[in-house]
Amino acid sequence: MPSWAELPIGQVVRLDADPDAVALALDPLPDDAPAVVTYFAAEERSVADLAASVLRELDKAAIALFPAWLPGAEGIEGPSGVNVAAVQALARGRASVTGHFGPFLAELARRALTGGLSGLAPEVRAAGLVRVLADSFGRARLAVLVRVPDGLGTAARDVLVAGCEWLAHRGRAGVWLAGAPLDDDRVRTIPAPLPAPLGGVPEDIPPAVPLPGTADRAPAxxxxxxxxxxxxxxxxxxxxxxxxxxxxxxxxxxxxxxxxxxxxxxxxxxxxxxxxxxxxxxxxxxxxxxxxxxxxxxxxxxxxxxxxxxxxxxxxxxxxxxxxxxxxxxxxxxxxxxxxxx
The missing domain is CATH 3.40.960.10 (VSR Endonuclease)
Structure with a gap:
């Protein structure tokens, strides 16, 4: 069985494990694991739609995690011109010594204070967001754990796999699929490095009652x-x-x-x-x-x-x-x- 460090980066693989067990094993992140972000996949009509969805959600995560990925920006809040100039200067300085793409990092730092959408190309955003999210957790690499829903048709499965391959190659992220089977020859299945299963798992726990208005707002x-x-x-x-x-x-x-x-x-x-x-x-x-x-x-x-x-x-x-x-x-x-x- 491979360790977390041995799971591939820059490739799409399927983990032969229950996704809930994987989530438990990754909380807290093992010392040898990359940073892991979980994406709850939904049916998309095209690879472009899937890529846009993934980038939108990774972007939200990066903005929410600010300033974890930008040392020195702690305490800088609000969209004033002085604050924006300060975080952009910090971003350009960090890019010059870390290999981040300066224009991407400066734009992301600005948007962390002011909001708004990115004007950069999807390929630039994919590579930049992967690096930023890994930095947020002090890791050199990032994996996206994609939870595959039940009931995807053949066309939707093809879109999902192709979109995941795009993210793996453009973002240099590990893309680990878990959940419903895919039956796709392009994706090899590997074991996940899980600890021994817990004993005594109860089966009669009543379902949780969601807060009013939250039943249909599962995070992506x-x-x-x-x-x-x-x-x-x-x-x-x-x-x-x-x-x-x-x-x-x-x-x-x-x-x-x-x-x-x-x-x-x-x-x-x-x-x-x-x-x-x-x-x-x-x-x-x-x-x-x-x-x-x-x-x-x-x-x-x-x-x-x-x-x-x-x-x-x-x-x-x-x-x-x-x-x-x-x-x-x-x-x-x-x-x-x-x-x-x-």
């Missing part, structure tokens, strides 16, 4: 968080950080940290951590009701608890609709821990 792309920041794609993490920022008792918190229970243990990524108080806060979206993820959550909670951590779990819905209660309960726990420690 997903990507890891950047350590130290709320996930830019998570409205609940952003909202909780905004609520905590004005509370003096909330000091010492750290978002999206990787914790290793022991030297040989599998690392655990936690949403929000107070290390001194040994408190972990997790915010669960509907995907946490899937049996494999539910079981993985229970296992990691036990490992954290055995190491002295309390794990406080809230749903997206609780955070977004009853913030006062969530903040009050977190604050009560932290104050109790601090009193107990003297």
């Amino acid at each position: 792309v997903a990507y890891p968080p950047v350590a130290g920041r709320p996930h830019p794609g998570s409205a609940s993490e952003q909202a909780l950080e905004a609520a905590l920022s004005s509370r003096t008792w909330a000091g010492g918190r750290a978002w999206n940290q990787t914790y290793r229970p022991g030297p040989l243990a599998v690392p655990i990524r936690v949403d929000l951590l107070w290390e001194r108080e040994r408190c972990v806060v997790e915010i669960d979206g509907p995907d946490h009701r899937a049996p494999a993820k539910f079981a993985a959550d229970r296992q990691r909670d036990v490992l954290l608890q055995l190491d002295g951590y309390a794990v406080l779990r809230f749903s997206d819905g609780q955070v977004l609709t009853d913030m006062d209660t969530v903040v009050r309960q977190i604050g009560q726990f932290l104050r109790n821990r601090r009193r107990a420690e003297g």
Whole structure:
């Protein structure tokens, strides 16, 4: 079985694994893995349409992750002329020492502050976005994990494979397909480097109830968080950080940290951590009701608890609709821990 580092870059392959198991194995990103962005494919009429869809979603991710890919731009916010000039100068300077294409990076930095669409060619954008997204996570390479939906017809499968080949070649990204079978001779199937399966996966978990108005808004792309920041794609993490920022008792918190229970243990990524108080806060979206993820959550909670951590779990819905209660309960726990420690 290959390691994550041995999976091909610049090619399209199909992973012989359940996509949910792959997602669990990549959270947190293994040390030897490239940065991985997940694209939830839909039926497209042409290769050009698919390429446009992928680039649009990768572009959104890059803008959301700003300034992780542009060192020195931290704290520069707002579309003023001074700010735009500052980030463009930083982008040109970074391009001159890293090999990024300067005009692309400068344009992306400007759009991170002002919005708007790119005027550059798709081939330029593909190569630039792949490098920027890899940089955001401190990795030299990027893979796009494409989740293939069920029910694609022959023509749609041909479009998907051809579009993925375009992205792999133009962007120099690894493109890893997972999900529904493709039955396409152009794509070879390889094993995924997954850990041993979890035991005791429950099968009777009730389905998650989506927030009002969100049932049909599945994201087209997903990507890891950047350590130290709320996930830019998570409205609940952003909202909780905004609520905590004005509370003096909330000091010492750290978002999206990787914790290793022991030297040989599998690392655990936690949403929000107070290390001194040994408190972990997790915010669960509907995907946490899937049996494999539910079981993985229970296992990691036990490992954290055995190491002295309390794990406080809230749903997206609780955070977004009853913030006062969530903040009050977190604050009560932290104050109790601090009193107990003297």
